Amino acid sequence: MISLIFFLCIGALLFSSLFLLARRNPRSEGSSTALVEAQQALTALQTGLLPVALVRRVFAREDWEYVRSEAPRSVRELFLDERKSLAILWLTQVRAQIRSLARFHRGAARHYAKLNPRLELQLAISFAALTGACRALQLFVYVAGPYAAPQMVGAVAEAAGRICKTSEQSLAFLNAARLSALAIPATTARL
Amino acid sequence: MDVEQAACDLRNRTLSDIPRSLDRLIYLASMRDYNTGLYYHDGLAWRFTQEVACEALADCHREAFGQLVGCSLRDLVGQMEAYIRSTHTSPRDFVAAWKKLEPYRVAVPVETDPVSAQLLFSSFKIALAILEARLPSVPEQPAA
Numbered sequence: 001m002i003s004l005i006f007f008l009c010i011g012a013l014l015f016s017s018l019f020l021l022a023r024r025n026p027r028s029e030g031s032s033t034a035l036v037e038a039q040q041a042l043t044a045l046q047t048g049l050l051p052v053a054l055v056r057r058v059f060a061r062e063d064w065e066y067v068r069s070e071a072p073r074s075v076r077e078l079f080l081d082e083r084k085s086l087a088i089l090w091l092t093q094v095r096a097q098i099r100s101l102a103r104f105h106r107g108a109a110r111h112y113a114k115l116n117p118r119l120e121l122q123l124a125i126s127f128a129a130l131t132g133a134c135r136a137l138q139l140f141v142y143v144a145g146p147y148a149a150p151q152m153v154g155a156v157a158e159a160a161g162r163i164c165k166t167s168e169q170s171l172a173f174l175n176a177a178r179l180s181a182l183a184i185p186a187t188t189a190r191l
Numbered sequence: 192m193d194v195e196q197a198a199c200d201l202r203n204r205t206l207s208d209i210p211r212s213l214d215r216l217i218y219l220a221s222m223r224d225y226n227t228g229l230y231y232h233d234g235l236a237w238r239f240t241q242e243v244a245c246e247a248l249a250d251c252h253r254e255a256f257g258q259l260v261g262c263s264l265r266d267l268v269g270q271m272e273a274y275i276r277s278t279h280t281s282p283r284d285f286v287a288a289w290k291k292l293e294p295y296r297v298a299v300p301v302e303t304d305p306v307s308a309q310l311l312f313s314s315f316k317i318a319l320a321i322l323e324a325r326l327p328s329v330p331e332q333p334a335a
Contacts, residue, residue: 048304053261058310063264067317075320082313090306 038104039171041097045164049094055157058083058090061147083146087153088138094160095134101167102127123166130159197239197247201232206251212258213270214277219252220298228301252300260307268318275322286323289315 048054067079105123133156140149209215222230230248231241239247262270275285289295295315299308 044304049306054307054310057261058306060263066263066265067321071321072324075317075324078320079317082317086306086309086313089309093304093306 034104034107035171038101038167041100041104042164042167042171045094045097045101045160046168049090049097050157050161050164052157055090055153058086059146059150059153061150064147080145084141087141087146091134091138091141091156094156095131095138098127098130098134098160098163101163102131105167105170119166119170123163123170126159126163126166130156130163133159193239193243194246194250197235197243198250200238201235201247201251204234206255211270211273212255212262213267213274215255216252216259216298217274219248219255222248223252225297249300253303256300256303256307256311260311262314264314264317264321267314268321271315271318271322282322283326286319286326290319290323 064079064083067076071079102124105120105127133152137149137152137156140152206215206218209218219230222232224231230245230252232244232248235244235247259267259270275282278285280288293312293315296312299311
């Protein structure tokens with residue numbers, strides 16, 4: 001009886017594993033779509049979300065000093081609400097794009113034997129730390145306001161920038177790998 | 192190359208007469224057809240081609256948007272005050288209309304990232320609240 005239950009449990013485990021594998025997101029299979037999405041995420045981070053000028057503007061203390069000195073209380077409250085929402089939006093967007101890059105790297109790591117395992121492990125740790133930091137900062141901004149942790153904002157932006165650089169190298173390598181893979185049949189055909 | 196030349200031409204001949212980035216943004220947004228998203232400028236299209244003129248206007252629009260997003264709140268409020276004076280509208284009417292209609296929402300170039308767009312909308316909202324707070328209070332009408 002015990003052995004029957006044991007085998008039934010193993011069967012259920014195998015079945016649920018198969019079910020999960022079947023449900024797995026096809027985008028993580030290292031397809032062209034995943035590559036395009038990763039490139040879009042990289043572009044969104046590098047040109048839209050991480051430029052120093054934008055981050056400085058979103059968290060600009062001089063704007064708060066100006067409002068505090070020039071405007072009545074109702075405007076001061078409006079300002080803080082608006083900047084808090086904006087800071088949370090920025091963090092949400094950064095986190096979403098970082099997760100998109102992480103998803104791509106997870107998929108790519110399974111398909112490209114030439115990827116550097118050490119680099120990928122470092123990236124995995126960096127992705128996890130950064131998404132965690134984004135979430136923590138979101139909570140912090142929500143509770144204490146947009147100007148509560150300027151150093152943490154800088155640290156998140158810098159860490160995201162570093163991840164972008166590493167991802168850029170990986171994506172360049174993958175693009176080259178794909179182009180050379182496409183070039184092989186063409187060369188063979190010419191021969 | 193043609194697009195760069197057309198953008199230079201636009202900057203030198205037209206935009207140099209519009210000193211503030213807020214005014215440039217509104218002017219360039221008004222050159223865009225809301226139905227198609229394409230920009231039109233007869234003079235520029237005559238000198239170059241319609242496609243090149245459209246690209247050049249889009250480039251200058253993005254540039255003006257970037258400059259305005261980079262402005263401090265103090266600067267934006269100053270630009271809005273100057274813009275109100277240039278329209279010869281009463282500040283009270285202007286603030287009321289902009290708060291209600293939010294015309295700045297249609298002045299953003301296409302494919303602008305959501306955080307930059309939201310930053311500008313938010314800054315306009317706060318600037319309008321500051322300008323409203325500065326308006327002289329209306330004297331109460333005596334009861335009839």
